[in-house]
Amino acid sequence: MKPYYEQDGITIYHGDCREILPTLPKVDLVLTDPPYGHGSKWSGGTWAANEIYDMAFEWDASTVEQAVIDNIISLGNTCVIWGGNYYSLPPSRCWLAWEKSSKMPTMADFELAWTNLDRPSKQFREDRNPDGRRYHPTQKPISVISWCISLAGEVKTALDPFMGSGTTLVACKRAGIKCTGIEREERYCEIAAKRLAQGVLWGAE
DSSP: OOOSEEETTEEEEESOHHHHGGGSOOEEEEEEOOOOSOGGGOOSSSGGGSGGGTTHHHHTSSOOOHHHHHHHHHTEEEEEEETGGGSOOOOOSOEEEEEESSOOTTSOSEEEEEEOOSSOOEEEEEOSOTTSSOSSTTOOOHHHHHHHHHHTOSOSEEEETTOTTTHHHHHHHHHTOEEEEEESOHHHHHHHHHHHHHTHHHHTO
16 A cells, blocks of 8 residues: 655655554554444533534544454564553553543543553543644643653654554654554645644744
């Protein structure tokens, strides 16, 4: 498959990860954030009026098939899967937690990531939206993703099969890491490509 975007060691594929993953080599780090299956459980507050949430109720209606998650894990020497508490994953010594410094009564105060790291569990405190305007309803802060990368040891290659607006790719580019992202919604591929093209400046918007 021809990449949607390919520059400076960063590659984006527009398509279904179930079809693309079998064509990819193993990497040092898989760092991703698959759907949590919240769907209609998203409720309350005025945030839903934002257009970025228009499709969230649909694509987050269910979790990803377990076989896909198993395949994703097999492709990384180190794996960090946000929302791992919504999936059947092996016991882990090291869970990561992002504590959201800004609390909202209708949304989670923290999120968990499953890892295969052999180290104590760790927590990172960060605002919900320190990077300015968000382009995806579940977009993680660049600082949170960079923190994950820092815990993974030596990383030269990375993969995000559910890349959304491309935060993992942006963090990897800044760290000099080759990274491949996969996204089935073309509008997010376009947003990610623009973020990568603008470099550091876009993240501070």
